[in-house]
Structures are given as C-alpha cells and as structure tokens.
Amino acid sequence: RVQTGRTNLSVTGAVEEDGFFYAPDPSSQLACAIAGNIAMNSGGAHCLKYGVTTNNLMGVTMVLMTGEIVEIGGAHLDAGNLDLLGLICGSEGQLGVVTEATLRILHKPEGARPVLVGFDDNEVAGACVSDIIKAGVLPVAIEFMDALCIKTCEEFAQAGYPDCQALLIIEVEGSEAEIDDQLARIVKIANQHNPVEVRESKSAEESAAIWLGRKSAFGAMGQISDYMCLDGTIPVSELPMVLRRIGELSDQFGLPVGNVFHAGDGNMHPLILFDANKPGDLELCEEMGAEILKLCVDAGGCLTGEHGVGIEKRDLMTYQYAPADLEAQLAVKDVFDPHWLLNAAKVFPLAVSHDRRAEQIAAE
Ligand SMILES: Cc1cc2nc3c(=O)[nH]c(=O)nc-3n(C[C@H](O)[C@H](O)[C@H](O)COP(=O)(O)OP(=O)(O)OC[C@H]3O[C@@H](n4cnc5c(N)ncnc54)[C@H](O)[C@@H]3O)c2cc1C
Structure with missing residues (x-):
C-alpha cells in the first residue's frame, strides 16, 4: 500500500531486499509518481509479460469532487463491489484525486537475459517481432530501435549495440534452463529473417548497459535535436506496414523520424525531429504527428499506448x-x-x- 506521490522506482526499491518487485517500469520511473502512472495507465519495457498499471493495481483511495473519500477495489485482484477500478486507471485525472494505492508486487525471477538481434531493414525486424508473438513465445520485453536511435543511444550508453538498421532487444527470464529454452526458440525464429547479428548478454553488467541505452533513448535523442515523441498502438502484425508508412510520411513532410518503442505489444513511439527555431517547423511536425496517429487507428490500433490523450491528441x-x-x-x-x-x-x-x-x- 503506497501514498501515490511516491515514485515508481521507489516501490521496487522498498521491496527488492525481500525478493519482490513492482512490474510496470516506465522509462521515466526515476521521476514519475504512482499517481501519474495510475492516471495514464502507464506501461514500460517489461510490461509485455506482466501487463501495464491496470493489471498491477488492486485498489485505490480516491477523493471525489464532493470531498468524500472512497475506497475502490481492495487488497487483492477482483475485490468485491462494482468493478470501478478499470474506470479510474487511465482516466487522466478527470474523475477524482487518487491519494493511495494498493499495488501488486511479484517475486523477482530467478534470472533474466537479454539478446540483441540486429537487422539491415526496419520492416524485416517488424516481421520478426510479429513471428515471435505468433509462435506463442512470451518474452518479458521486445524493444525496437531504428538506425538513428541505435547510433544515438550507443554514443550515450556504450551498450555495445551492433551497427545496423534495426535492433531488437529481447529479454526472457526464469531459471537458467528456461532462459536457454526460450532464447533458443527466439533465435531460431530470428534466424529465419537473416539477422546481421544475434548476441546474448554475457554478464549482469552487459545487461545493465543494454537497458541503460534503451531507457535513456528519449534523453539521448534530445541531445541531437528538438523532437516530438508520439505514442500510438497498433496490432503487432501491422508493424512492417506501419514502419514503411512512417518512412514515407517522413519523406513527404521532410522531417526525420527515429523509432524506439515497445514492439512486443505494438506500442509505437515515433520521435519526429524538428527545429524549434525554424518558423513553421513545429506546426509541420504536429501535422505529421497527427497523420501517424491516424495511421495507427487505420491499422486497427488506437491513439495512445501509455502517454494518454491529454491536450495533444484531444482533437x-x-x-x-x-x-x-x-x-x-x-x-x-x-x-x-x-x-x-x-x-x-x-x-x-x-x-x-x-x-x-x-x-x-x-x-x-
Ligand atoms: C523521458 C520520458 C520517458 C517516458 N517513458 C514512459 C514509458 O516508458 N511508459 C509510460 O507509460 N510513460 C512514459 N512517459 C510518460 C510519463 O512519464 C508517464 O505517463 C507517467 O506515468 C506520468 O507520471 P507523472 O508522475 O509524471 O505524472 P504527471 O505528468 O504529473 O501527471 C499525469 C496526469 O496524471 C494526473 N494526476 C497526477 N496526480 C494525480 C492524482 N493524485 N490523482 C489523479 N490524477 C492525477 C495529472 O493531472 C495528469 O493529467 C515518459 C515520459 C518521459 C518524459
């Protein structure tokens, strides 16, 4: 049970000595609060297996506009009474002020290991993700980075990312035997897509650097240009088509795009680069962003994944x-x-x- 001003990362910090962790892990987890996570139904790299905030939230205390304090949900999943918890989680602070929350904490897995799979083409990497999910393998994370993001994050974190057009970071967890078994199945699928490199992490330090690079992506990209980060979701099977269309829109609008996102659950984060000092560039960027979000909807997805609608997408x-x-x-x-x-x-x-x-x- 936490007060909701607490940061996301501090929840795991409070329970990890006893062998537990809190699964939703937004890249902003050092700074963002549980209240914000609940309001936005936040996700993160490791939510493919464990679900997003709504799947790890069991109850909240909320102050209504009348000043009354209500308890919604309870101390365990599927608590009694009318199930209003799903309504509150993701409501973007529009229904009441959430002051406390009961979170689901999980036993830390025995072990975890990421594998890096590099490709010479974005669409092929997208097809590989789709095939992994179709095969029924469930890694904890499948993260995607394109060439621009790989280069920028590598300079920032020296994670040893291969020099290629598209990179997948795929992490599995469990006992050593489970990890070996899952990785063997994933590598077999990846090899059907002619990867330019497949490399498993060899140490805890290497794994930490791999994740530091990915989790620093937004900050690292900010060092090279102004950018607007989009957030939309698509069915995983549409990844190759959507990546191709984003490339075409980038050419059409004349603005570069970096792609770094949670590929396993189709949560895209195209970063549109623009020059804030150039008159008209921001407006052009917003226009292009709207086209990409419409593309997500047209592909059978939706306007948001984890950043919400807010002001940017209300229209x-x-x-x-x-x-x-x-x-x-x-x-x-x-x-x-x-x-x-x-x-x-x-x-x-x-x-x-x-x-x-x-x-x-x-x-x-
Ligand atoms: C660099 C960067 C990386 C990010 N990476 C991710 C990511 O990987 N995954 C992800 O999901 N998001 C990500 N985000 C978005 C953001 O961090 C998350 O949405 C986060 O959960 C917001 O929490 P916050 O504490 O910053 O909330 P705020 O931005 O302060 O608030 C978010 C919303 O919650 C409402 N709110 C705040 N407190 C309450 C309350 N007590 N009761 C009711 N409503 C309230 C606010 O009014 C606002 O509408 C990222 C953002 C940045 C800047």
Whole structure:
C-alpha cells in the first residue's frame, strides 16, 4: 500500500531486499509518481509479460469532487463491489484525486537475459517481432530501435549495440534452463529473417548497459535535436506496414523520424525531429504527428499506448470514436465531475468539453 506521490522506482526499491518487485517500469520511473502512472495507465519495457498499471493495481483511495473519500477495489485482484477500478486507471485525472494505492508486487525471477538481434531493414525486424508473438513465445520485453536511435543511444550508453538498421532487444527470464529454452526458440525464429547479428548478454553488467541505452533513448535523442515523441498502438502484425508508412510520411513532410518503442505489444513511439527555431517547423511536425496517429487507428490500433490523450491528441478523439462512444465517455465524467473542473481541457475536443460544462451549469 503506497501514498501515490511516491515514485515508481521507489516501490521496487522498498521491496527488492525481500525478493519482490513492482512490474510496470516506465522509462521515466526515476521521476514519475504512482499517481501519474495510475492516471495514464502507464506501461514500460517489461510490461509485455506482466501487463501495464491496470493489471498491477488492486485498489485505490480516491477523493471525489464532493470531498468524500472512497475506497475502490481492495487488497487483492477482483475485490468485491462494482468493478470501478478499470474506470479510474487511465482516466487522466478527470474523475477524482487518487491519494493511495494498493499495488501488486511479484517475486523477482530467478534470472533474466537479454539478446540483441540486429537487422539491415526496419520492416524485416517488424516481421520478426510479429513471428515471435505468433509462435506463442512470451518474452518479458521486445524493444525496437531504428538506425538513428541505435547510433544515438550507443554514443550515450556504450551498450555495445551492433551497427545496423534495426535492433531488437529481447529479454526472457526464469531459471537458467528456461532462459536457454526460450532464447533458443527466439533465435531460431530470428534466424529465419537473416539477422546481421544475434548476441546474448554475457554478464549482469552487459545487461545493465543494454537497458541503460534503451531507457535513456528519449534523453539521448534530445541531445541531437528538438523532437516530438508520439505514442500510438497498433496490432503487432501491422508493424512492417506501419514502419514503411512512417518512412514515407517522413519523406513527404521532410522531417526525420527515429523509432524506439515497445514492439512486443505494438506500442509505437515515433520521435519526429524538428527545429524549434525554424518558423513553421513545429506546426509541420504536429501535422505529421497527427497523420501517424491516424495511421495507427487505420491499422486497427488506437491513439495512445501509455502517454494518454491529454491536450495533444484531444482533437483526434473524433477520428477514433463514433459520437455514441464519445457520449458514453462524457457521461462518465458527468457523474464524477458534474461541473467539469478536473483536467477539463484534456482528453475531449475543447468545443465538446466547453459545451458539456455549459450544459451542466445551465441544468442546475
Ligand atoms: C523521458 C520520458 C520517458 C517516458 N517513458 C514512459 C514509458 O516508458 N511508459 C509510460 O507509460 N510513460 C512514459 N512517459 C510518460 C510519463 O512519464 C508517464 O505517463 C507517467 O506515468 C506520468 O507520471 P507523472 O508522475 O509524471 O505524472 P504527471 O505528468 O504529473 O501527471 C499525469 C496526469 O496524471 C494526473 N494526476 C497526477 N496526480 C494525480 C492524482 N493524485 N490523482 C489523479 N490524477 C492525477 C495529472 O493531472 C495528469 O493529467 C515518459 C515520459 C518521459 C518524459
């Protein structure tokens, strides 16, 4: 049980001596708070196996707009009463203020080992991810980096990444025998895609450097250019097509894109590079970002993976949702926050939230 101002990383810090850990591991975990994780339903590199925040949250204490304090969920999964926990997790701070949470902590695995698989083509790497998932192997993480991100992260972390066009970091865990068995199956699938390099980590230090490079990607990319980080999700089988289309959009808009993302669950993070000092570049970047997010929806995915809708994507909500779907979401907010005061400008198009607030006030 934690107070929600606590940072994500400190939860594992508090229990690891006893052999436990808290699974959701956003790259921002050193700084982000459990409250923010719950509001955004945050994920991370290792969520492919353990699920995101909603799968590791058992209960919350929440202060309602009336000032009342309610307990939602409980001390174990599937606690009694109406199941409102899923409604709260991912609601982007629009329904109430979450002050405490009961989190699921897990036994640390016996061991873990990442393998680096390099390819000379983005689409081929995407096809390899799709084949691993189709084969029913479940690594803890499958992370993707393209050439720009590999080079930038390597300079930052000296992780020993191969010099190639696309890199997968695939981590499996368990006993030594389980690790060997899973890696053998993964390497067999990877070899069917002509990788330029397949290299297993040989030590805990090497594994730490591999993850430092990946987890520092956003900061490292910020050292080379201004960029806008997108967050959308697609079915894994569509990875090759979506990566190809992102490349085409990059050519069309004349803005470079770096791709670094949680490939195993199709959570894309294209980083669009632009020059904040060049008039019009930010607007061009936002226009291109909107096209990429629409592409995610068209591919059968959605506008967000783990960063939420917020202000950036509120105008795209009508692209993903039919009017009746949006109306159902608005009606939920009416119940918890009738005056539309909590993060009122987020998630829904401004005109919609403005009208809603006016309607609620007029009805009183
Ligand atoms: C470099 C970088 C890397 C990132 N990597 C990841 C990643 O790997 N995975 C991922 O999921 N996200 C990632 N993020 C996004 C972000 O860190 C997460 O969404 C995180 O969970 C937000 O937590 P926070 O404490 O920063 O929240 P904030 O940004 O402070 O708040 C997020 C939202 O939560 C609401 N909120 C805050 N406190 C409460 C409360 N007590 N009750 C109700 N609502 C509340 C706020 O109003 C806001 O709408 C990354 C961000 C950065 C900058």
